[in-house]
Amino acid sequence: MPAIGSRRGPTKGDQRERALLAAARELFRVKPISQVTIDELANAAGIARSGFYFYFESKQAVLAALVDQVLGENDEEMAEWLASDGLDRGALRRGLARALARWKVDGLWMREAFVAPDPGPDVLAVRRRFVDEGCSAFADRIARDARAGLTVQGPPLLLATMTIHLRSVVFSDAYASPDEHTDDELLDTLTDAILRLVYGVTPGGGA
Secondary structure, eight states: OOOTTOOOOOOHHHHHHHHHHHHHHHHHHHSOGGGOOHHHHHHHHTOOHHHHHHHOSSHHHHHHHHHHHHHHHHHHHHHHHHHSOSOOHHHHHHHHHHHHHHHHHHHHHHHHHHTOSOOOHHHHHHHHHHHHHHHHHHHHHHHHHHHTTOSOSSOHHHHHHHHHHHHHHHHHHHHHSTTSSOHHHHHHHHHHHHHHHHHSOOTTSOO
16 A cells, blocks of 8 residues: 555656646747647647547646646746835835746747737636736735735726836747847836835835
8 A cells, every 4th residue: 555645656648748738838939829730749749640639638728737837837936025115116126027037938829829919718717817816916015015005096806907017018928029228127127016006115215
């Protein structure tokens, strides 16, 4: 009998699904999703075409699963700032820098997932959850500072929603036009814009 407390390792099915998502992420980085075929995805993951449909119903379902992965990555990127209080410009900028680095690699498919007006029902449902969960974490952080009298007037959830959308649009544009601004220009301006939006001030600046 297995020892008490032992954990089941990943099954072959788990490994194939992870391989399929990893392969999709690589392909979506270099080709628009509409140009990637199911056969390409299956071949890249080392499985048969029929095996693809065992795990996913469509390419949109794969994209939705990738967006789901981004939920956890986003939490990790912003964890330092979300756990702190007050402006904490350094923590906010570091979190945004980590997010920008991810957009530079995955921007092609992330633009479709987060910015495209009609990404399909599967992706739209996960996008809404991404915004809801991301906004919830930001709103909780803003609400703490609001109780301390540090933020501007306004519902924390609305301020959080504005912040999330601002970040996505700025990074999407940065991916589309990588030479328009330096990373420092982008990060400093976005960081201070968020701080002014939420707190009405930036470090070293006035109200």
